[in-house]
Amino acid sequence: MWRYVARRLWQAIPTVAGVVLITFVLFNVVGGSPAAMVLGQNAGARSLEEFDAARGYDKPLFFGNWTDTRALDAVDFETAAPGVRAQWGAGESGWLRLEDGQELALPFAFQPPAGERWRLTIAGRGAGFPRCGKKFSTLWKNSGDFSTVWKKIFHGMEKPAFRAEGGSAEIRSVKLEKATRHFFDSQLVDYAGRMLRLDFGTSTSLNQPVWSLLKAGIGPSLALTAPILVVELAVSLTLALLCAYRRGSWLDRGLVAVCVALMSVNYLVWIVFGQYVLAYRLGWFPVWGFESWRNLLLPVFIGVATGLGANVRFYRTILLEEMHKDYVRTAFAKGLGEGRVLFKHVLKNALGPVIVNVSLALPFLYTGSLLLESFFGIPGLGYLSLNAIHSSDVDVVRAVVLVGALLFTAANVLADVALAWVDPRVKLS
Amino acid sequence: MSGAADIRDGAGVSFGREAWRRVWASRASRACLAVLAIFFLTALAGEIANDWYAWRDATPPWQQQDLSVRYQAPCAEHWLGTDGLGRDVGLRLAQGARIAFQVGVVSSLIAIPLGVLLGCLGGYFGGKTDDAVIWLSTTFASIPGLLFVLAIAMVVGKGLLGVFLAIGLTTWVGTCRLIRAETLRQKERGYVRAARALGFSHGRILFRHILPNVVHVAVVSFTLRFPAAIGTEVFLSFLGIGAQGQPSWGTMISSARLRLWQGMWWELAAVTAAIFAVVLAFNLLGDALRDALDPRLRAARD
Numbered sequence: 052m053w054r055y056v057a058r059r060l061w062q063a064i065p066t067v068a069g070v071v072l073i074t075f076v077l078f079n080v081v082g083g084s085p086a087a088m089v090l091g092q093n094a095g096a097r098s099l100e101e102f103d104a105a106r107g108y109d110k111p112l113f114f115g116n117w118t119d120t121r122a123l124d125a126v127d128f129e130t131a132a133p134g135v136r137a138q139w140g141a142g143e144s145g146w147l148r149l150e151d152g153q154e155l156a157l158p159f160a161f162q163p164p165a166g167e168r169w170r171l172t173i174a175g176r177g178a179g180f181p182r183c184g185k186k187f188s189t190l191w192k193n194s195g196d197f198s199t200v201w202k203k204i205f206h207g208m209e210k211p212a213f214r215a216e217g218g219s220a221e222i223r224s225v226k227l228e229k230a231t232r233h234f235f236d237s238q239l240v241d242y243a244g245r246m247l248r249l250d251f252g253t254s255t256s257l258n259q260p261v262w263s264l265l266k267a268g269i270g271p272s273l274a275l276t277a278p279i280l281v282v283e284l285a286v287s288l289t290l291a292l293l294c295a296y297r298r299g300s301w302l303d304r305g306l307v308a309v310c311v312a313l314m315s316v317n318y319l320v321w322i323v324f325g326q327y328v329l330a331y332r333l334g335w336f337p338v339w340g341f342e343s344w345r346n347l348l349l350p351v352f353i354g355v356a357t358g359l360g361a362n363v364r365f366y367r368t369i370l371l372e373e374m375h376k377d378y379v380r381t382a383f384a385k386g387l388g389e390g391r392v393l394f395k396h397v398l399k400n401a402l403g404p405v406i407v408n409v410s411l412a413l414p415f416l417y418t419g420s421l422l423l424e425s426f427f428g429i430p431g432l433g434y435l436s437l438n439a440i441h442s443s444d445v446d447v448v449r450a451v452v453l454v455g456a457l458l459f460t461a462a463n464v465l466a467d468v469a470l471a472w473v474d475p476r477v478k479l480s
Numbered sequence: 481m482s483g484a485a486d487i488r489d490g491a492g493v494s495f496g497r498e499a500w501r502r503v504w505a506s507r508a509s510r511a512c513l514a515v516l517a518i519f520f521l522t523a524l525a526g527e528i529a530n531d532w533y534a535w536r537d538a539t540p541p542w543q544q545q546d547l548s549v550r551y552q553a554p555c556a557e558h559w560l561g562t563d564g565l566g567r568d569v570g571l572r573l574a575q576g577a578r579i580a581f582q583v584g585v586v587s588s589l590i591a592i593p594l595g596v597l598l599g600c601l602g603g604y605f606g607g608k609t610d611d612a613v614i615w616l617s618t619t620f621a622s623i624p625g626l627l628f629v630l631a632i633a634m635v636v637g638k639g640l641l642g643v644f645l646a647i648g649l650t651t652w653v654g655t656c657r658l659i660r661a662e663t664l665r666q667k668e669r670g671y672v673r674a675a676r677a678l679g680f681s682h683g684r685i686l687f688r689h690i691l692p693n694v695v696h697v698a699v700v701s702f703t704l705r706f707p708a709a710i711g712t713e714v715f716l717s718f719l720g721i722g723a724q725g726q727p728s729w730g731t732m733i734s735s736a737r738l739r740l741w742q743g744m745w746w747e748l749a750a751v752t753a754a755i756f757a758v759v760l761a762f763n764l765l766g767d768a769l770r771d772a773l774d775p776r777l778r779a780a781r782d
């Protein structure tokens with residue numbers, strides 16, 4: 052048995068790695084640095100860069116010795132916008148032209164700080180182009196122009212001057228890069244390392260460590276979701292048993308019809324309607340807040356109501372599948388009563404899928420309910436995540452997604468182990 | 481004589497036509513199809529109207545604000561009443577149907593090909609390919625659904641593109657699993673072995689022979705994921721992440737929610753009824769289709 056548990060845990064490792072990879076692709080590769088969103092339109096390049104550095108966004112995505120910087124925006128004069136051209140002192144079109152002896156003024160957003168290694172790459176052609184680099188394109192050789200790349204590595208503060216000497220020079224592109232500490236000093240490695248240390252970063256909107264936010268939110272979330280799970284399981288299993296017991300009767304048909312109807316009412320409508328009619332108009336429940344257990348009654352009721360339809364149908368299908376098996380016929384044949392067969396035999400044998408269903412619902416206890424919590428003012432993780440989404444608080448969203456996925460994977464293992472435990476037919480090899 | 485005719489009928493009727501006959505035989509299914517036809521035509525009309533006003537560069541009537549007629553209960557001129565800015569609720573509802581239909585179709589166009597392709601490949605080739613497919617689907621499935629949707633929508637940015645991608649990229653897993661299981665089952669069938677013995681290529685066996693036999697799974701999963709997609713769109717638009725500047729059912733609920741507290745019930749009632757009718761029709765039709773297309777399930781369901 053323990054070997055089975057160990058093997059299932061071992062099999063979960065690729066999934067965990069996959070989840071880390073997917074969140075990385077989603078938030079880092081597609082999303083990119085949230086610096087501009089968090090700090091606003093008027094933030095200076097320097098503070099943006101410091102924000103990136105604190106969160107590891109200043110590194111290359113996967114690997115590399117050099118990484119982009121905000122100190123100087125890379126420019127290609129073939130495609131540059133008029134505004135960018137003006138910033139560089141370039142003309143209306145074409146490459147940037149330097150006359151003999153003229154020096155290129157680099158429009159740094161901020162002076163590259165000392166203590167880092169920087170690389171400036173300037174590509175272009177012309178007699179005045181300092182011939183210290185390698186050729187960067189064979190395309191232009193045919194035109195008779197001499198094309199080169201000028202590279203300068205410097206350590207901040209000092210000015211990396213580019214001067215045309217012995218003729219005019221034309222510059223095609225300019226790029227400034229910062230050295231990384233080593234080849235794999237990348238966002239991916241940094242991110243995976245942080246996740247291994249369970250370092251989820253700092254919330255940008257609340258200025259608190261994400262970890263403490265998660266700890267603060269888990270209590271209220273559980274207070275809401277745990278009762279929902281328990282009540283829902285009890286009610287839906289009872290109703291499903293009732294359906295199975297009286298299958299085909301008007302009761303069964305009616306309940307199934309009600310379930311399908313319940314499934315078709317939008318979740319939002321449940322909440323809006325429940326809060327307005329039951330809490331506000333009729334005054335049966337408090338409308339908003341998180342002070343006493345009475346505040347939880349209505350959200351729990353709504354939570355149960357929204358999930359009830361699907362659950363009753365699911366459990367009913369499972370129970371009915373069991374009802375067709377031979378042992379049930381045998382039990383009936385030897386004269387056992389319907390109730391006895393149902394509770395002692397069928398329910399016990401149908402326990403497997405029920406356990407799987409419940410254990411797969413367990414991780415959702417943690418993420419809480421996004422809408423119920425926000426509507427009823429319960430300061431749980433759902434409320435936290437929704438606010439984080441609205442304020443583009445990437446670190447919080449990522450932490451909730453990641454921990455949720457880890458718990459789901461753990462619940463999967465738990466479900467398999469529990470199934471193997473209750474059902475001897477499950478092969479352990 | 482009639483016995484012979486029955487056999488001939490049975491032999492001549494294709495699986496799909498037989499399934500369709502079963503669905504059509506039920507009055508409830510016909511009612512569902514009628515509801516969905518109305519939904520489709522409304523969405524189509526809404527699309528044409530939207531394009532027409534965009535082409536004319538005019539403000540469409542569902543955006544025209546007229547504060548003198550705001551908060552009107554359903555009356556002869558405005559069948560479903562007006563909202564807080566005097567806009568006709570009925571017209572906005574039709575535009576909402578347009579958005580809901582778009583989301584259901586486009587997200588399916590992302591999710592179903594992805595799920596079918598990966599499921600077929602994994603189920604047919606097995607081994608390393610299957611391992612990769614299982615790994616990918618398990619990974620996607622283990623991320624909490626609604627949060628994943630929200631995160632994708634957040635990263636992609638506000639608007640319908642985010643909604644399409646978020647729903648499409650999170651819901652292919654279910655289709656993939658069903659298709660994979662069905663492909664595994666079909667792979668062992670005689671016709672596949674015969675095709676292999678004839679020396680057909682893998683691509684031909686997979687896409688010409690197996691795919692038509694598993695496509696019914698995709699049809700059922702389409703009808704069942706459509707209402708789910710509508711629900712997610714409503715949720716996202718309600719939060720202000722989905723449809724921007726166009727009337728969607730989610731944004732309508734969002735504004736109607738506040739008006740409800742002032743006693744304006746008709747906007748919320750109209751949206752609720754519309755969503756309920758469409759989702760219910762899809763759910764019932766999905767069940768009927770599943771029963772008709774998957775004879776193995778029929779026995780278990782009584």
